[in-house]
Each structure stands twice: as structure tokens, then as C-alpha cells.
Amino acid sequence: MTKFAQVVVDVPTLQTNRPYDYAIPAALTDTILPGMRVVVPFGKGGRRVQGFVTALTTQQHYDGDLKAIDTLVDLRPALNTELLQLSKWMADTTYSFWISCMQTMLPNVMRAKYEKAFRIQGTIPEQIRTEIFHNQAELLYSEDLSDQTLRTLSKLQQAGQLETVYHVKNRARVKTQTMVTTVLKNRAAFAAASAALRKNAAKQFELLAYLERHPETVPLKQAEDETKLSRAIFTAGAKKGWLELSQQEVYRDPTRDTQIEQTQPLQLTADQKTAVDAVVAASKNGSDRTFLLEGVTGSGKTEVYLQIMAAALAHGKTALMLVPEIALTPQMVNRVKGRFGDLVAVLHSGLSEGEKYDEWRRIERHEAKVVVGARSAVFAPLENLGVLIMDEEHESSYKQDESPRYHARDVAIWRGQYNHCPVLLGSATPSLESRARAQKGVYQLLRLPERINGQPLPQVTLIDMKAALRKNKNGNFSPQLLTALQGRLIKHEQSVLMLNRRGFSSFVMCRDCGFVLKCPNCDISLTLHMDTHSMRCHYCGHEEPIPQICPNCHSHKIRYYGTGTEKVEKELQELLPEARILRMDVDTTRKKGAHERILQQFGSKEADILLGTQMIAKGLDFPDVTLVGVINADTALGLPDFRASERTFQLLTQVSGRAGRANKEGKVIIQTFNPEHYAIQFAQRQDYEGFYRHEMQIRHRGNYSPYYYSDLVQVSHEDEGQAAKMMFEIANRIKPILSDQAIILGPTPRSIARINKKYYYQIVIKYKHEPRLHAKLEEILETTQTETRHGFQIVIDHEPQQFT
Numbered sequence: 001m002t003k004f005a006q007v008v009v010d011v012p013t014l015q016t017n018r019p020y021d022y023a024i025p026a027a028l029t030d031t032i033l034p035g036m037r038v039v040v041p042f043g044k045g046g047r048r049v050q051g052f053v054t055a056l057t058t059q060q061h062y063d064g065d066l067k068a069i070d071t072l073v074d075l076r077p078a079l080n081t082e083l084l085q086l087s088k089w090m091a092d093t094t095y096s097f098w099i100s101c102m103q104t105m106l107p108n109v110m111r112a113k114y115e116k117a118f119r120i121q122g123t124i125p126e127q128i129r130t131e132i133f134h135n136q137a138e139l140l141y142s143e144d145l146s147d148q149t150l151r152t153l154s155k156l157q158q159a160g161q162l163e164t165v166y167h168v169k170n171r172a173r174v175k176t177q178t179m180v181t182t183v184l185k186n187r188a189a190f191a192a193a194s195a196a197l198r199k200n201a202a203k204q205f206e207l208l209a210y211l212e213r214h215p216e217t218v219p220l221k222q223a224e225d226e227t228k229l230s231r232a233i234f235t236a237g238a239k240k241g242w243l244e245l246s247q248q249e250v251y252r253d254p255t256r257d258t259q260i261e262q263t264q265p266l267q268l269t270a271d272q273k274t275a276v277d278a279v280v281a282a283s284k285n286g287s288d289r290t291f292l293l294e295g296v297t298g299s300g301k302t303e304v305y306l307q308i309m310a311a312a313l314a315h316g317k318t319a320l321m322l323v324p325e326i327a328l329t330p331q332m333v334n335r336v337k338g339r340f341g342d343l344v345a346v347l348h349s350g351l352s353e354g355e356k357y358d359e360w361r362r363i364e365r366h367e368a369k370v371v372v373g374a375r376s377a378v379f380a381p382l383e384n385l386g387v388l389i390m391d392e393e394h395e396s397s398y399k400q401d402e403s404p405r406y407h408a409r410d411v412a413i414w415r416g417q418y419n420h421c422p423v424l425l426g427s428a429t430p431s432l433e434s435r436a437r438a439q440k441g442v443y444q445l446l447r448l449p450e451r452i453n454g455q456p457l458p459q460v461t462l463i464d465m466k467a468a469l470r471k472n473k474n475g476n477f478s479p480q481l482l483t484a485l486q487g488r489l490i491k492h493e494q495s496v497l498m499l500n501r502r503g504f505s506s507f508v509m510c511r512d513c514g515f516v517l518k519c520p521n522c523d524i525s526l527t528l529h530m531d532t533h534s535m536r537c538h539y540c541g542h543e544e545p546i547p548q549i550c551p552n553c554h555s556h557k558i559r560y561y562g563t564g565t566e567k568v569e570k571e572l573q574e575l576l577p578e579a580r581i582l583r584m585d586v587d588t589t590r591k592k593g594a595h596e597r598i599l600q601q602f603g604s605k606e607a608d609i610l611l612g613t614q615m616i617a618k619g620l621d622f623p624d625v626t627l628v629g630v631i632n633a634d635t636a637l638g639l640p641d642f643r644a645s646e647r648t649f650q651l652l653t654q655v656s657g658r659a660g661r662a663n664k665e666g667k668v669i670i671q672t673f674n675p676e677h678y679a680i681q682f683a684q685r686q687d688y689e690g691f692y693r694h695e696m697q698i699r700h701r702g703n704y705s706p707y708y709y710s711d712l713v714q715v716s717h718e719d720e721g722q723a724a725k726m727m728f729e730i731a732n733r734i735k736p737i738l739s740d741q742a743i744i745l746g747p748t749p750r751s752i753a754r755i756n757k758k759y760y761y762q763i764v765i766k767y768k769h770e771p772r773l774h775a776k777l778e779e780i781l782e783t784t785q786t787e788t789r790h791g792f793q794i795v796i797d798h799e800p801q802q803f804t
């Protein structure tokens with residue numbers, strides 16, 4: 001008999017980062033299962049928190065009086081056995097709280113919300129009971145309560161007449177619709193019902209006639225529309241026993257309004273077939289091998305994914321496909337839905353919380369067997385996985401940059417091992433880490449070296465902007481790029497223009513005194529946002545009006561610097577008045593469905609030029625695009641990050657790949673201030689293998705990834721001296737356990753030292769093999785965490801993606 005449950009509570013601190021024992025009330029013993037969410041009392045003062053049952057036991061580990069579980073939140077486990085195990089592994093490897101890992105796996109609406117209330121305990125003055133508590137036993141805390149009321153309540157609480165209680169609220173709502181089912185079964189029953197009516201009850205006769213024509217269950221809404229009868233008539237019919245009204249669950253379908261054409265598998269090329277066969281064989285054999293598919297842009301990687309997933313389904317398995325958020329275009333979703341129809345569930349940030357919850361439940365109930373989604377979709381509760389696919393595997397957005405700092409690639413590989421199925425990583429420009437693993441045989445390399453259309457990769461021309469700028473002072477467009485754009489307009493072909501926004505901002509500067517408007521909380525300049533007409537801090541969200549005069553010298557010559565897409569669009573429109581331009585950036589895609597609409601307009605040739613940020617670089621497949629222009633190739637090259645070259649190369653290669661994908665030849669023009677830089681040179685030749693070999697030498701010399709692992713330890717505090725001191729102490733605790741092969745960089749202030757009023761200091765530990773490091777870092781995390789009371793915060797990030 002199970003009597004006790006181990007519960008990890010929703011209190012993310014180190015002290016509580018372990019399961020607590022709870023007694024199981026007799027009423028729940030038959031239903032409770034690991035992975036279910038429960039509400040339990042925790043700590044003092046009637047506080048109620050949500051928690052996850054991690055195990056059931058017959059023995060009590062803690063001796064003392066056990067508290068009992070209040071209620072079950074779920075009727076079936078929210079986390080299945082696999083995900084429960086995965087959450088534990090994640091917590092251990094990412095230096096994060098177990099509870100945070102479990103919550104990360106679930107749709108947002110399933111996260112608990114807490115309500116605070118005052119409950120009457122003793123006798124309170126009659127006036128307060130009637131006027132404040134409205135004769136109820138409890139009063140919900142709200143911000144609307146006046147200060148005076150709060151003071152009164154606080155006094156009563158101190159006198160022991162009130163207590164504060166917490167309620168756990170479940171926000172997950174199932175959407176339902178009312179259904180009409182005819183109860184009358186045959187002619188005779190209808191005749192009897194009619195006979196009992198008064199002659200002038202016209203509407204009731206109409207209802208009977210409708211019910212007789214519709215023996216099936218129909219939505220009430222539909223029945224109302226078809227009969228034009230009011231709801232009251234249906235309710236009356238229910239009272240008379242003619243029909244039954246019931247609630248039926250409905251899904252919020254994010255793609256309800258789009259018609260998706262069914263597609264058939266294409267005849268594979270020889271290279272595609274080799275790739276498909278290798279992964280399908282592994283899937284059938286239950287092998288958990290990881291494959292790396294290195295296929296040039298336009299080589300037909302998506303078709304490879306689709307056919308591998310189809311094979312998994314044919315064997316009664318399920319399939320998961322991850323795509324970076326920005327590449328999760330309607331185009332990609334439609335391709336997968338076009339092949340697998342209703343078996344597909346889609347998970348991405350564009351969905352409402354309700355839609356995500358519904359998609360999640362469709363997966364959980366085995367109604368969806370294929371999942372396409374962005375990073376967190378790696379936790380989709382698919383069972384019996386036959387393959388996991390990760391498209392654009394080099395994308396840094398697969399690593400979550402807040403706790404839990406997991407990399408979706410590592411999670412996918414873990415799930416592959418658990419499910420005994422292969423993992424396929426695909427990219428035209430694989431990360432150096434993955435490519436190096438393929439070199440060593442840890443992953444199996446599969447290649448698609450040629451484009452599907454048999455055409456060569458587009459020809460790339462570099463334009464030296466140093467020279468161009470000498471001729472034309474302020475312009476963003478070189479004469480070559482402009483001429484090429486004009487040429488496409490004449491031929492009615494399309495162009496894609498990319499403005500590289502990484503490492504780049506539009507800030508306001510005074511032309512008289514050089515004053516730059518900075519965030520009052522952080523150390524960085526505020527960014528101009530034309531859509532909201534304000535200056536905003538990208539780190540802390542601080543917002544203020546655009547200054548009209550310089551706060552420093554009162555000059556009126558305070559202007560913004562740098563190039564936003566909006567400004568480029570204006571300039572381009574002046575240069576090419578007849579061109580129809582679509583702009584795609586964070587500002588124009590903020591509204592739901594806007595992204596989709598812009599791409600659809602471009603696809604149906606309602607525009608000649610698609611101008612956008614990085615978000616246009618990936619996955620787009622438009623046959624009439626014959627020109628790709630990159631306005632500024634090198635803004636990211638100067639970032640203090642050893643991956644700057646890799647990121648630049650990847651971005652340029654990806655965006656170049658948008659040109660000439662069908663039967664027309666493509667051309668690419670890249671404007672750069674560093675035409676000799678090797679990343680730009682290799683991108684010009686779209687020579688991934690060449691770049692890989694060159695960059696590996698540089699990484700080798702600098703002791704960087706993939707030759708070395710790195711762990712970042714960062715401490716923050718409001719007082720700069722305290723932050724630095726703590727960082728030095730930590731470094732000194734780590735040093736003794738490291739071998740002489742390991743390297744510690746720092747302590748140094750972060751490149752942006754102050755963010756949101758806090759100072760950041762960090763060290764980076766670079767190492768090949770340090771068996772004692774992990775435990776040491778866990779220990780440091782634990783001991784430092786108790787210092788949070790004194791305003792310290794610590795972050796440990798294994799293999800950070802950003803070093804700034």
C-alpha cells in the first residue's frame with residue numbers, strides 16, 4: 001500500500017530543491033500517480049503551494065508528523081515517467097532547480113497561480129465583518145484594497161483574529177461548446193410531442209421539425225444559426241425532454257482558417273535517399289545514433305525530414321521536429337501539415353496560451369503523432385518516439401538563456417537514448433561542435449552537397465563599403481546593389497534584402513557634445529523605437545520619451561544614429577519609387593499573424609522587395625527570388641565573442657541560400673567593411689567545409705570550443721565591490737580542484753558591467769576533463785545561494801552561447 005508521496009514543491013530555492021514527504025489521504029491512494037500535480041501545505045501560516053509527485057513510497061523517510069496532501073490537481077500525470085526522469089537529469093546538468101525544470105516542460109497555463117486571502121479566525125468587530133468581509137469567511141487580497149483597510153487587517157492579524165491563506169489556482173481552461181442531442185427516437189415520439197402542443201406554438205413546431213431532421217448531435221450554436229430559433233426555445237425543448245444539452249470539449253485550432261494542400265512524397269535524389277535510408281534503418285533497429293545532415297541551402301533537407309518521419313509513423317512510432325523560432329514560418333508548418341495533416345501538432349510562441357495548451361493535450365492523448373515546434377517543443381509529451389529531428393541545428397536560440405539553461409540538442413539526444421531512436425541534426429552550416437563530433441565519429445555524417453535544382457549555389461559579390469562610402473557619404477546602398485535591384489524590378493523578379501541587426505543599435509547622440517542617452521539602471525545606450533515613439537532599454541525594459549533637446553548641453557542637434565530597417569526602407573523607397581517594399585522586423589511582426597501575412601504577400605508577388613532583419617535569413621523558399629542583398633555584413637564581427645566569425649559566416653551563407661532556389665539563377669550582393677575577413681571570404685564561396693577547417697585551427701590555438709568546454713560563473717550585487725569580492729572568493733575556491741590543463745579567465749566585469757542596477761562579475765573556466773568541477777560548482781551554488789539574503793545572485797552556465 002502506498003502511503004507516502006514525495007513531492008517537489010513550487011518554491012524555487014536551493015533549500016527546497018528536493019522532494020518532501022507527504023502523507024496520502026485515504027481518498028487519494030487509488031488515484032495518485034507520480035508526475036501528477038498536487039496542492040500541499042508548505043511552511044507556516046496556512047500557505048498552500050503546488051508541487052509535483054516524484055515518487056510514491058510505503059515508507060516514511062522523515063520521522064516526525066507528516067503533513068498530508070490537500071488535493072490532486074491532475075486526473076492523470078502532467079509529466080510522464082520519461083519527462084519526470086528527464087527533469088531530474090536537466091536539473092543536475094544545468095545547475096537549476098528541479099521544480100523549474102518540471103515547469104519548463106509544461107504549457108504556461110499549467111503553471112500555478114497563487115491567490116492570497118485573509119481568513120477570519122477569531123471574533124472580529126461586526127462592522128468589519130459586514131463592510132470589509134461582506135459576511136464571508138475570506139477576503140481575497142487585491143491591490144484595490146485601501147491603505148486604511150490593509151492597516152486594519154494587519155492589526156487584526158497581529159491580534160491573531162485573522163490569518164493569511166494562499167490558494168492555488170489552476171489557470172488551464174478547457175474550452176467547451178454546448179451540444180444538442182435529440183432524445184425523441186421515432187416518428188411516434190415526435191407525433192406525440194406535436195400533439196401535446198398548442199396550435200399557435202409555431203416556434204416549438206419548428207424546433208421539433210429540426211430535431212426530426214437531425215438525429216445526430218450538433219453544436220447548439222449551429223442549430224441556432226440554422227433554425228434562427230433563440231436559445232430559450234432550445235432550453236424549453238430540453239425541459240420537455242425532446243433534446244439534451246451537453247458540454248463537449250473543443251480544441252482551439254491555430255491553423256483552422258488556413259487551407260493546407262495535401263502533398264505526396266517526392267522522388268528522392270540519390271543523396272537524399274542515402275540519408276533517409278540511414279536514419280530509417282537506425283529507427284527500425286532501435287538505435288539511438290545521432291546523425292548530422294550537412295546539406296547546402298536548397299538541397300532538399302526538409303523532404304528528407306518528412307520521409308524519415310513518415311517511415312517512423314508507418315512503424316507505429318511518433319516523430320518530433322524542432323525548428324528555430326524564426327524559421328518556424330507558416331511555410332515550414334504547411335509543409336509538415338501538408339504531409340501529415342491532422343496528425344500534426346504545432347508548438348510555437350505565436351500561439352495563444354489556450355492554443356498551446358490544446359495542442360499539448362492533443363499530443364498527450366495520442367491524437368497528434370508528429371510535433372513541429374521551437375525550442376521548448378523538445379519536451380512534447382510524445383510517447384514511443386521513432387525519431388527526433390533538429391533543423392538548423394547551429395542556431396544559438398536552441399539554448400535557453402535563462403534558467404533552466406538547457407540546450408535543446410542535449411535534451412533531444414537524451415530523449416533519443418531513452419526511446420532507443422535516432423536523432424537527426426540538420427543544417428547547411430552546422431555548429432563547429434556538431435561538425436567536429438561528426439569528424440570524430442561520435443555523430444554519423446550525412447551530406448547533401450548539391451542543390452535540388454542542379455544549379456550551382458548563387459554567385460556572391462562582395463562590395464567594399466569603405467570605398468562606396470567615400471563616394472556617397474550617408475547612403476546605405478552601393479551603386480552595384482542599387483543597379484541589381486533595378487534590374488530585378490524590370491524583369492519582375494523578386495529580391496530579399498537583409499539588414500543585420502546583431503551587435504547593432506539605433507541610439508540617440510547629440511551632435512554638439514556627443515552625449516548619448518543611456519539607461520538609468522544599466523550601462524548601455526537606449527534604443528530608439530519608432531513604433532512606440534520612445535527610447536527603450538533592451539536589458540531592463542526601461543522606457544522614456546525621445547529627447548528633443550540634449551539633456552547635457554541643451555542643443556537641438558540631438559539625433560539618432562545607426563540604421564534601423566525603417567530608415568533603410570525610407571531611403572530605398574526614395575531611390576526606387578516604383579518598388580513595392582515589404583518590411584519584416586520586430587516592429588512589423590509584433591501582431592499575431594503578421595509574420596505569416598507578410599510572407600504570404602511576398603509569396604503571392606504583391607511586393608518586389610522583402611526587407612528585413614535576420615528573421616528573413618532562414619528557411620524561406622520563394623522560387624522567384626533571384627537577388628539577395630546584405631546591407632551590412634559585419635556588424636556582428638566586432639562582438640567580444642569567440643563565435644562572432646562563425647555566426648557571421650552562418651548568417652551570410654543562410655541568407656545567400658534564399659536566392660535562385662528554383663529554375664532561375666540567383667545572385668547575391670554583400671556589402672561589407674571587412675571584405676578580407678575570412679568569415680566573409682568563405683561565405684562568399686559558400687564553402688562550409690573550408691570555413692570549418694580554418695575556424696577549427698583558430699579555436700585550437702585559442703583553446704576554445706569544441707576543443708575546450710567552458711563554464712561561466714557570474715555573480716551580481718548592487719554594490720560593485722561586493723560583487724567583485726565574491727567572484728574572487730569563488731575563483732579561489734575553484735582553483736585548487738582544477739588540473740593544470742584547465743584555464744580560468746577573470747574575474748572580470750561583464751562587458752556591460754551594470755544591468756538593472758546590479759553589477760556583474762564573472763569567470764569563465766575552460767577545460768577538457770575536470771571530473772571534480774561539476775560537484776564543486778554545485779557546492780558553490782549551494783553555499784552562495786544562502787547569500788541571496790544579502791543581495792547576491794549567482795548564475796552558472798555550462799557552455800554559454802553568449803560571452804558578453
Ligand SMILES: Nc1ncnc2c1ncn2[C@@H]1O[C@H](COP(=O)(O)OP(=O)(O)OP(=O)(O)O)[C@@H](O)[C@H]1O
Nearest residue numbers: 266267268269297298299300301302303452619657
Ligand atoms: N527530391 C526532390 N525532388 C524535387 N524537388 C525537391 C526534392 N526535394 C526537395 N525538393 C524541393 O527543393 C526545394 C528546396 O528544398 P528545401 O527547402 O527542403 O531545402 P533545404 O535543404 O531545407 O534548404 P535551406 O537550408 O536553404 O532551408 C523545395 O522547394 C523542395 O520542395
Ligand SMILES: [Zn+2]
Nearest residue numbers: 519522537540
Ligand atoms: Zn536598462
Ligand SMILES: [Zn+2]
Nearest residue numbers: 510513550553
Ligand atoms: Zn549636447
